Amino acid sequence: MLHKDVRFRSSLFVGASAFALLAVATAAGAQQTTETVTVTGSRIPRANLEAPTAVTTISSEVLQMSGTVNVSDMLRSVPSFGVSGITATNSNFATAGAGISTLELRNLGEKRTLVLVNGRRWVAGVAGTSAVDFNTVPTDLIDRVDVITGGASAMYGSDALAGVINVILKTDYEGMAADFQTGRTEYDDEVQYKAHVMFGGNFANNKGNLVLSATWSRNEGAWAKNRANLATDLLVSGGKSSYSDYGYFAIPSTGKAYTVSSGTGATGTVSAWSSSKYGFDRQPYRAIETPVDRLVLSTNGHYNVSQNFQLYMETTFANTKSAANIEPYPHASADLDGTENDLMGVSIDNPYMPQALRDAVVAAGDNYVTYRRRLAEFGPRHYDANRDLYRLVIGAKGTVFNDFNWDTYFDWGHTLDTQNGTGQVNIPNMREALNARVATAADITAGATVGGAPAKVGDIICSNYYTWTSKEGCAPINIFGKGAVSPAALKYVTAPASRTANIDQQVLGASIEGPVATLPAGDLHVVGGFEYRREFASDVPDALSQSGQNAGNKEPETRGSYNVIEFFGETEIPVLKNEFLAKELTVGGAVRWSQYGAQGSTTVTNAYTGRVQWKPVDDLLFRGQYAKAVRVANINELFAPGGEDFSSVDDRCYSEPLKPVGKQNPQVIANCAKDPVVKARTAANGSFDLTLAERQGTGGLSGAGNKNLTPERSDTWTVGAVFNHDFGSAGALEFSVDYFNIDIENVITTVGRQQAINQCYEAASYPNTFCTLFTRKATGPTNLQGAITAVNTGYFNQGYLKEGGFDFAINYNVDLNEFDWLKSALGGVDVGQINSRLNWTYTNNYSDQSFGTVTNDNGFIGAPKHKAQLGFIYENGPVTLQWETDFQSRVYVAPGELTSIRPYYLHNLSGSYQITEQVQLFGGINNLLNIRAPFVPNAYATTGTTTSADVYDAIGRRFFVGARLKM
Structure with missing residues (x-):
């Protein structure tokens, strides 16, 4: 049945693509439409790239120089990005998510980071969430990546509380390009291969253009046994397992x-x-980077039916195979x-x-x-995952009433994730x-x-x-x-393990934009539009896993869906232009109304944004923005049945009276006295004295969904300035500084088993909501009643997340030939040019409050106060060299601990040589100095390394070489 379903989807996908190609190939028309520039963070086209809020742009040239096979590997080093929840270096022990590659902004989580491709949503790669697997994004078709941080729900909808990653793909490409790349570490692992080919050309008398891209890559993974400091299992207290x-x-x-x-x-x-x-000795079995194979096939095409009417389409098929490998069960x-x-x-x-x-x-x-x-005879626990992504976008856009631009599209995406595991016990x-x-x-x-x-x-x-x-x-x-x-x-x-996940996304959208009035300072632009979206996800483990008979607790299947209809609008109002100390002054705003439906319930949200830009002189721009953003619960948070959990809990009604006088919590004692079952057993026995079996036999479900969740809401302020000046022979400088403050309230989080009991009995009001999360035995003789039999925990709205700081960006480009003394000293030869860039984020607040407890995580592992990336590109004729340094400031291991980790630097060197106009050789060394990742206590148990492999480089020095061909 599964194979038939896959064939059906493939046929549907290929058929729809063929239909779209047939439409663009047979339609008649005239000239090509005029392209406009739309900056991420606004739907209003602009004549330049002066964004209303800070935008970090990573060009395709920078991606190529880095030698990255997956765009997410390069983006993680950008300071505004946080620690990814799932990567090849932190997912091997997670098994079900092994090999997936996600991104998040500001350490606020993937579920609060919205990923777009060409301004439209990309289907998730993790069932029940909005997290995108960047293995499926066509890296070699990328023109640029725009990143904005802070609330953007008014422009793009839910999930944009932390910001937006917008991947812009190449269009209107003509010619053929191909490249091959290989690399490995000095430990003779993480062997990588990549081959890519891209064709593009016009057709039908230049009315249309079609780009075809195919990429295959393989990463054979990295292994603990190949590194002397990780080769044996003597890294934990007490020796081997x-x-x-x-x-x-x-x-x-x-x-x-x-x-x-x-x-x-x-x-x-x-x-x-x-x-x-x-x-x-577990280490010989452990992969510290999950092997991943990728095949990504993409098309990007359009056809101009007339000067004012264009049909367009995008298709992507991505297949990812990954393998998790750890020691026998x-x-x-x-x-x-x-x-x-x-x-x-x-x-x-x-x-x-x-x-x-x-x-x-x-x-x-x-x-x-x-x-x-x-159970060494079983062999290692090995999980193979095969993930297929299908995506199809069909749309039309054009111009009406001379200068109003309209766009309508249908966006369908589907992810099928099938996994099979060995080494488990029936x-x-x-x-x-x-x-x-x-x-x-x-x-x-x-x-x-x-x-x-x-x-x-x-x-x-x-x-x-x-x-x-x-x-x-x-x-x-x-x-x-x-x-x-x-x-x-x-x-x-032996019990073979398996699971099948399906994710389906359908989006229908339309918008229109144009000037509605002419003011003294320019045209007043407005945008209006709507989107309809349906999300479905299911995650179905094998029958033994669902019943808890596969050497673990019960894992019920998760299945759910919701739909949303949204209306949005945006405006940009020019106030002053070419006035004294007002070269330009504009104000703008956006608003979005959304109605979510999920199994009979309805949720309505509103998001809005207000902004101002003031340019007193040509080279200086001030900007400010306030955004009210929302995030509605995802499918897991709404519908997850919860997994079986037998982790131990402390029954406060039993343990509190046993504490020395003065150490007891009077509120707990008082509330326990009000619990009728506890009260009855105490009266019968003289005390509430539980047996060992009663204290240890506590089951229940953890992580259960909650259909009564209300949306998260955030307030985001950004205020900044941009200085941009060409100093002539001294070079061109662009400097920006932006202050950001993100305050998320009504956070959707989970309550722990012990936390539920504590909150029930420590609260001033009793009983309360937390008391409903666990049950006590209320049958049998009174003197044997009262033990906690189950604690069922799940998702709640509770507390806040706050983050604030400053983003600094400097770009300085200079032609060294303009320095006559230098050129003369070198005999008049071409001395080339240098392009330099610095991105630096200083975080002065990163805290959260949950169930009354405030935690400050600023300056701890994964959340350094300072994070920076410095890069230099030197170009001289056929030679290009790039040096990049990534920096994280000193951090502490955990709140309340004095153990700290030194500042961490990582250096990467790459270069290329243009042999002919068509042929280029390139190569590089990442982690040039082979900087060893710092020791992080307690990391070994979950990564197989002595560090946090998702924060620091656990792989070591590695090399890559390749060749590009363009025709």
Whole structure:
């Protein structure tokens, strides 16, 4: 069924593309329409690139010089960008998202960063969210990338609280271009290949233009084992992992631990546990950068039916294959839950248990051992993801009434993400396989089998008769000793994991723009338009994962959709022009009304913007903007069913009275006394005294959606100045400084399990909303009631996010040949020109408040107070050289800690040589000085490195070379 669905979408996609091409190829018309310049942040075309708010522009030339294969890799170093939630270097342990590449602005999250391509939304790459996978964006077709930060909902809609990333693709291209690139690290990994070809040309007597682009790239990933400082697992306290492939066996009553040091099963040698001798080294299995293969096919075309009427289209097909790889599964007896045959571990009756271990268990008065076992026979946990993106834009635009420009389009995008994993455990089958005994003659008569084959007297078989007679093919498992698991048992207890995610986006939009009046200072422009958008997403794990039987907690499927209809308007009013100290003064604004519908509920939002630009003289511009922006909850936040969670919680009604007098919270004591179930048990027993089992048996769901969420709202202020002057022979300088302040309220966040209990009993008002998030046992005898049985947590509107600071940008370009003394000193040769740029962000406030607690994260890992990028490009004839330095200031590890991390610099060098007009060679070295990423405590457990691999470079020095051909 899945393959048929994919074929249907492919046919629909190809058919629609063919129809659009047929339309542009057969229509009749006259001249080409006049292009206008639209600056990101406003829908009103302008004669120059003086934006109403700060715009950072990254050109295709800068992208090419950097040698980037994926545009997101280069953009992350721009100071206004935050730490991406998912990248190739931080997603290997996340498995489901491995290899996806997302971007966010200001460290405010992908869900608050809107990604556009040619001013239109791009379909998400992560189900249930708005996060775009930049693997699917055609890097080699990019003309430029515009980035604005701060609220832009009035112009572009929801999700633009942090800002907008607008990728502008090439149009009207004529000719052929091709390039090939390869590279690797000095550790002989992260081997990369890229091949790209692009064709473009006019047709139908130059009435139309079509651009075709195809890119294939491969990144073979980087591995911990190739780096001396990451090669072994001795980086954590206590040495190697106690989840050993020899097995770690503990006697319940004494806690003494043993292993089977040699041999396997009943004849194995039992030794005292030693981490250094028998612990498991995880590092040889760990990828610190996820391998990714990409294929991106794109078209961009238009046809001028007449001078005032143009048809256009864009298509993209992107296929991404990624693979997550980590060490074999760490299985423990705790995974068995003790729910079948009171199985809490391995019984002393298990025939595989070595006699020496059985004797130790019996001597301690126990009848089973608990265990930890690295299931090395399963091989590494490996997850393959295959992601397909289909996108089609069909539109028409033109001019009416001489100078009103209109545009209407349909934008469809679909992402299909299919994943398959190995190395997981089927928990029900593991229970059966551990419940083993020796076959008797009666068993043989009854039809005993081993792995589906007839058993013989003396064979070890599964004890459960049903597993013989069914088609399960139960095979008993031997976990005692390295390599002990038989192929039959491995087949029986292995659980392949899979999940399928579908994301669908449909957008229908129209707008019209033009001058409605002529004022003394110029034309008064207005824009009006509407958009209709429908979003759908589903994420469906395999049946075992959904039931919690795939070596983990339950993962129910997520499915949901919503639609929105929006009307927007914008205006630009010229107030003064060519007056004293008023070369130009304009005011403008925008407004958007939106109505969201989701499963019978309706949400209405309003966003608006006001701005002013004042140019007292030609070279100096002052600008200011206020924006009220909104973000409506995404599909996960609305509809996620929540995942099963058994993490421990502290029942404050039990623990608070046990604290020393003076350390107790009187509000908690008072509120617990009001809880009827707690009150009843206290009266019956004299105190609220819970057993260990009652304190540990707390289940529930975490991360559940909430259909009653209200939109996030933000207030963003930006005030800045731009100085731009050509000093003639001394060069041209552009300098800008902008202050920004973003204040997001009604933040959509999650409440933790313990947080829900704390907020319930610590609040002055009781009961309150948080008390509804957990349940207490209210059945059975009164003296046995009261224990918390489940804590169900999810999304809430709570608190705020605030960020403020300054953005500085300097561009200075100078022709060195204008310095006569320099040219003379070098014998009159051409000395070239230098283009330099500096982008620097200083953040003076980055804080949040949630459930009454204020946290200041400014100056901590991932949120440095200073972040800068300095670049120089030297050009001289056929030679171009680029030096780039990325900088992060000193940060602290965490709030309240004194441990700090030194300032971090990273240097990149690249260059190109134009052999002929058509052929160019290029190459470069990233992390030129092989600067080692700083040590970050506690990072090892989730990245396999000693650093925060999403903040600092964990890969090391790497090289790339390539060639370009243009015809």
